[in-house]
Amino acid sequence: MNLVMVVHGPEAFDAGDVERLIGLLSPRQILVAGVMARTAAEESGLPVVCTDERPSVVLAALSGRACLVNRGKTPKSGRIFGEVVAGRLPGLVHVETSSETVYRWNRGDESLAEEIVRRTEYALVHAKSTGARCEGVREVRGCIPGEAVFVNGIVIGTATAETVVLSSRDGGLRAVSGLDPKPHGFEKLLRAGLPDLDAAWCKSGPVRTKPPRQAGRASRGGRIAVIDHCGHTLYQEIGEDVCGVLAVGDDTTAVCGHICSHAGIPVFGVVDGDADAIVEPGYAPGSVVVEVVDGRDDDIGRELAAVRDLDAARWEEWVEETLRILAGRVRIVLDLRGE
Incomplete structure (x- = not known):
């Protein structure tokens, strides 16, 4: 078919969809979009190529036959995701494995859609995405009440409705409806500046439901990467020279622990007990997580990043010295140094 498959999210890998589609469609290349998708793909x-871009950007840069592969947490959320991506493109063929449907969005490649339907026996649906948005307003659709809502990788609250409406008018960011806000989350998000809601990465629900696979231990000495409330940037920071990660924030620590477990990189996590259970836990041997006794993880994290040497002869020694500095201010809630 001379096809490029762009796969979004980890679930298509974890459920075996990608492997099955490779057998049916014989794509010439598989591109992976998304942080947890990269972990699941690895x-x-x-045989995949991982990218740091969102699916619409990856697809827009391609010439020739290409399709989006996704497994939404529900068929409805899968369709909504395809509509959002299609709204940024002139046309799209979207393979939604949660409902076994091929969507031909906005008059996308008809022959490609029909060929995929023939080979997969999925249903074919012709659909239209308007892509129209109100300036300064963003809707996060397909939410399940009670699940976490993210903007640019930071949890800003809990969904109370199927659609969360956010507004960035008047120089601030606020929840208009559908969200029980997490003030500390808004604070973390705005610390980097007011986000462009039209371009922001917005999602809801867990980032991955499958536990990570353990890998062999990484180098015991080298650079320590600092990830402060931005777990989605982790892959940009970890290279062969990294022996460990200083993760700041409950959800960031969970995401870093999950990804680094697969990479064999230990994590020193600083948390304050407001986790949102967004990912299955997992940590590489040598990892330590401490909870702040009084105060916030932000303050301890910034202090450590400023005063600690982030080049370590040995990870274990760096951890010991860091714990000594924090004595009386934190308590250890996870300790895998003996593993």
Whole structure:
């Protein structure tokens, strides 16, 4: 078919969809979009190329036949995701495995859509995405009440409705409806400046439901990467020279622990007990997580990043000295140094 498959999210890998589609469609290339998708793809061992871009950007840069592959947490959320991506493109063929549907959005490649339907026996649906948005307003659709809502990788609250409406008018960011806000989350998000809601990465629900696979231990000495409430940037920071990660924030620590477990990189996590259970836990041997006794993880994290040497002869020694500095201010809630 001379096809490029752009895969979004980890679930398509974890459920075996990608492997099955490779057998049916014989794509010439598989591009992976998304942080947890990259982790799941690497664990799968399938021949893929990982990117740091969102699916619409990856697809827009391609010439020739291409399709989006996604497994939404529900068929409805899968369709909504495809509509959002299609709203940024002139046309799109979207393979939604949660409902076994091929969507031909906005008059996308008809022959490609029909060929995929023939080979997969999925249903074909012709659909239209208007892409119209109100300036300064963003809707996060397909939410399940009670699940976490993210903007640029930071949890800003809990969904109370299927649609969360956010507004960035008047120089601030606020929840208009559908969200029980997490003030500390808004504070973390705005610390980097007011986000462009039209371009922001917005999602809801867990980032991955499958536990990570353990890998062999990484180098015991080298650079320590600092990830402060931005777990989605982790892959940009970890290279062969990294022996460990200083993660600041409950959700960031969970995401870093999950990804680094697969990479064999230990994590020193600083948390304050407001986790949102967004990912299955997992940590590489040598990891330590401490909870702030009084105060916030932000303050301790910034202090450590400023005063600690981030080049370590040995990870274990760096951890010991860091714990000594924090004595009386934190308590250890996870300690895998003996593993």
